[in-house]
Amino acid sequence: MYQYDNYDQAMVDQRVAQYRDQTRRFLAGELTEEQFRPLRLMNGLYVQIHAPMLRVAIPYGLMSSRQVRKIADISRRYDKGYVHFTTRTNFQLNWPALETVPDILAELASVQMHAIQSSGNCIRNTTSDQLAGINANEIEDPRPWCEIIRQWSTFHPEFAYLPRKFKIAVIGGKEDRAATKLHDIGLHLVKNNEGEVGFEVLVGGGLGRTPILGQQIRPFLEKKDLLSYLEAILRVYNRLGRRDNKYKARIKITVREHGINHIRELVEAEWVHIREQLELDDKEIERVKKHFTEPDYDGTASDDESFEKMQAEDADFAAWVKQNIVEHKVAGYKAAYISLKSPTAPPGDVSAEQLDIIADLADEFSLGEVRSTHNQNLLLSDVKQGDLYALWCQLKSNNLATANINTLTDMICCPGLDFCGLANATSIPLAKEITDRFDDLDYLYDLGDIKIKMSGCMNGCAHQSVGHIGILGVDKKGEEWYQFTLGGSSEEDASLGQRLGRAIPKDKVLETVETLIDVFKDLRHDDELFLSTVRRVGVDPFKERVYADN
Amino acid sequence: MQIIKDRKIVEDNWLHLDDEAADLVLGDVTVTLERWQAEHESLLKHDGSLGIRLSGDDPIEEMVPDLDKFKLIVLIFPAFTDGRCYSFARLLRDRYDYKGEIRAQGDILHDQLFYMTQCGINSFEMANSHRLVEAMAAFDDFSESYQTTVLKPDPLYRRR
Numbered sequence: 001m002y003q004y005d006n007y008d009q010a011m012v013d014q015r016v017a018q019y020r021d022q023t024r025r026f027l028a029g030e031l032t033e034e035q036f037r038p039l040r041l042m043n044g045l046y047v048q049i050h051a052p053m054l055r056v057a058i059p060y061g062l063m064s065s066r067q068v069r070k071i072a073d074i075s076r077r078y079d080k081g082y083v084h085f086t087t088r089t090n091f092q093l094n095w096p097a098l099e100t101v102p103d104i105l106a107e108l109a110s111v112q113m114h115a116i117q118s119s120g121n122c123i124r125n126t127t128s129d130q131l132a133g134i135n136a137n138e139i140e141d142p143r144p145w146c147e148i149i150r151q152w153s154t155f156h157p158e159f160a161y162l163p164r165k166f167k168i169a170v171i172g173g174k175e176d177r178a179a180t181k182l183h184d185i186g187l188h189l190v191k192n193n194e195g196e197v198g199f200e201v202l203v204g205g206g207l208g209r210t211p212i213l214g215q216q217i218r219p220f221l222e223k224k225d226l227l228s229y230l231e232a233i234l235r236v237y238n239r240l241g242r243r244d245n246k247y248k249a250r251i252k253i254t255v256r257e258h259g260i261n262h263i264r265e266l267v268e269a270e271w272v273h274i275r276e277q278l279e280l281d282d283k284e285i286e287r288v289k290k291h292f293t294e295p296d297y298d299g300t301a302s303d304d305e306s307f308e309k310m311q312a313e314d315a316d317f318a319a320w321v322k323q324n325i326v327e328h329k330v331a332g333y334k335a336a337y338i339s340l341k342s343p344t345a346p347p348g349d350v351s352a353e354q355l356d357i358i359a360d361l362a363d364e365f366s367l368g369e370v371r372s373t374h375n376q377n378l379l380l381s382d383v384k385q386g387d388l389y390a391l392w393c394q395l396k397s398n399n400l401a402t403a404n405i406n407t408l409t410d411m412i413c414c415p416g417l418d419f420c421g422l423a424n425a426t427s428i429p430l431a432k433e434i435t436d437r438f439d440d441l442d443y444l445y446d447l448g449d450i451k452i453k454m455s456g457c458m459n460g461c462a463h464q465s466v467g468h469i470g471i472l473g474v475d476k477k478g479e480e481w482y483q484f485t486l487g488g489s490s491e492e493d494a495s496l497g498q499r500l501g502r503a504i505p506k507d508k509v510l511e512t513v514e515t516l517i518d519v520f521k522d523l524r525h526d527d528e529l530f531l532s533t534v535r536r537v538g539v540d541p542f543k544e545r546v547y548a549d550n
Numbered sequence: 551m552q553i554i555k556d557r558k559i560v561e562d563n564w565l566h567l568d569d570e571a572a573d574l575v576l577g578d579v580t581v582t583l584e585r586w587q588a589e590h591e592s593l594l595k596h597d598g599s600l601g602i603r604l605s606g607d608d609p610i611e612e613m614v615p616d617l618d619k620f621k622l623i624v625l626i627f628p629a630f631t632d633g634r635c636y637s638f639a640r641l642l643r644d645r646y647d648y649k650g651e652i653r654a655q656g657d658i659l660h661d662q663l664f665y666m667t668q669c670g671i672n673s674f675e676m677a678n679s680h681r682l683v684e685a686m687a688a689f690d691d692f693s694e695s696y697q698t699t700v701l702k703p704d705p706l707y708r709r710r
Contacts, residue, residue, distance in 0.1 A: 007694055007710055018691045151696045157668035158640055161633025238637050277698055284707040
């Protein structure tokens with residue numbers, strides 16, 4: 001993975017010093033809350049219901065075991081001994097004290113991590129596919145490009161005060177595990193007719209109150225032009241994006257109001273001027289790529305026979321393999337998901353003790369790296385099949401082997417009213433109700449992939465509008481109600497869910513999920529997936545049954 | 551009043567004329583784009599230097615042919631969160647090759663001086679003028695930038 005040089009390290013260290021001084025000035029009364037707010041936000045610090053919340057960037061979801069240990073250490077010393085992983089592959093501390101944040105940032109800087117631009121109206125952490133570099137179907141590893149974008153976007157002087165936040169995601173092929181169509185800019189590595197690799201560029205996707213899928217602004221962009229094209233889009237947006245209404249300030253609205261063709265004209269006109277100045281040379285591309293070269297894989301890994309044998313002997317292991325293991329491009333290697341959706345913790349949460357264990361397991365079995373995923377799980381990306389049983393045993397004894405990846409209980413869920421100052425309704429307790437009800441793993445496996453996404457308010461942090469089942473908490477005269485949508489997807493077949501009907505009271509949410517599943521079981525053809533059934537029959541059959549009683 | 555210009559605290563004598571102020575006064579004055587467009591003939595006869603004040607709403611492309619008439623361009627930041635003029639500053643320097651003074655005026659936090667300088671703004675008229683000495687420290691918050699900036703036209707990747 002990428003290692004900082006002196007330039008990178010100096011910038012992160014200087015940022016800590018700068019923020020330390022800003023915090024000092026705020027605490028001394030020299031900065032008002034209003035003046036301090038954008039400064040702390042650009043360092044990832046929100047103020048929530050109970051305490052500040054610090055969001056730390058994990059660039060494109062990649063961590064070394066050393067960094068994971070540091071995260072565990074920080075959560076123990078400065079927080080309550082656990083962290084929360086987010087849909088944008090970052091992690092959050094829910095209880096840090098405002099005055100200790102400069103110290104936390106200094107700790108992070110010591111392992112080449114930071115919270116720079118993890119909030120605020122600026123370019124946020126660039127995300128990617130958790131299977132980057134190990135996936136046989138990808139055209140090219142997207143991570144070097146993510147790092148190039150990370151550096152370009154870090155402290156970009158022109159784009160620190162955009163109309164609204166700005167998110168970029170990059171994937172290496174057709175499969176989309178990074179929800180790129182729901183980002184302000186989505187970049188897909190593609191091959192053109194001449195066999196050259198470049199980027200398809202999408203713009204104007206986003207969730208929140210007005211979910212919109214991104215549209216293609218350019219079918220093929222040469223790699224050397226990546227930064228100049230991004231800069232052109234950002235400059236057009238910085239000048240044109242609305243600043244009168246924060247709900248209309250994202251680039252998705254700019255694109256909708258002006259039309260993709262007009263935006264394309266503006267961007268291309270701008271691009272002509274800056275293309276040369278920002279051209280990426282081969283030397284720089286190679287410099288970054290060198291950090292992502294293929295490790296020395298063991299050519300004999302596929303000789304192992306124990307993997308098959310242990311699956312035959314141990315049904316629980318076999319179930320975990322079936323659900324949580326994915327193929328690797330190198331024979332004899334697999335990638336293993338560590339589900340953070342156990343019945344005993346809120347979705348995405350993991351304890352300091354578990355993080356330490358995961359770091360040890362990464363060192364022992366997976367080249368010392370851990371990845372965080374858009375679905376709020378973790379991944380060990382390079383495990384020899386012969387090591388999987390030993391890995392599973394250790395995960396199991398630490399409550400980290402929940403075999404539910406992509407099932408109904410692998411939910412995306414925002415912190416909701418329990419933590420968040422914006423929320424109208426709770427989400428974590430409902431997620432727990434659903435998880436408790438659907439605790440029979442065999443039943444879950446029979447149901448197949450079902451993505452439930454549940455947000456506690458219109459801001460839609462859990463991406464409910466692209467959930468196969470989306471659940472949105474709304475406030476009705478001080479009571480919590482929930483709006484359901486069906487048939488959304490954030491993947492390569494991205495679509496926005498359709499509304500089921502009027503909102504449902506909190507005490508009927510579990511029952512409604514059960515009814516939806518019952519209808520699915522009745523209408524399903526063979527092993528048809530939930531999303532396919534919804535797309536085939538539409539929402540009406542579900543609607544009829546859910547609202548049948550009243 | 552005192553302002554920061556080219557990293558020094560200096561006394562400033564520019565007068566920023568309201569559109570309503572009927573007559574031109576002696577000395578160095580700035581006017582809005584609107585007034586410039588309406589009265590440029592009489593303004594050109596003014597005995598003293600001319601400057602123009604621009605906000606994020608103004609179509610800066612329209613005044614490019616007139617740039618050499620102005621010794622000062624004031625970019626107005628109505629709120630510190632309004633970042634449009636960062637792009638204006640870069641365009642004025644990089645694309646339109648404006649060599650005169652570009653000044654930030656309005657709601658400016660001293661933590662923004664570093665970014666503004668990178669974009670080509672070289673003077674700062676700050677509301678909190680009693681804290682200018684303290685604000686000056688912000689110029690050195692960072693020793694490097696990854697990006698192409700007005701100060702260092704080559705991005706870091708060509709220099710590392």
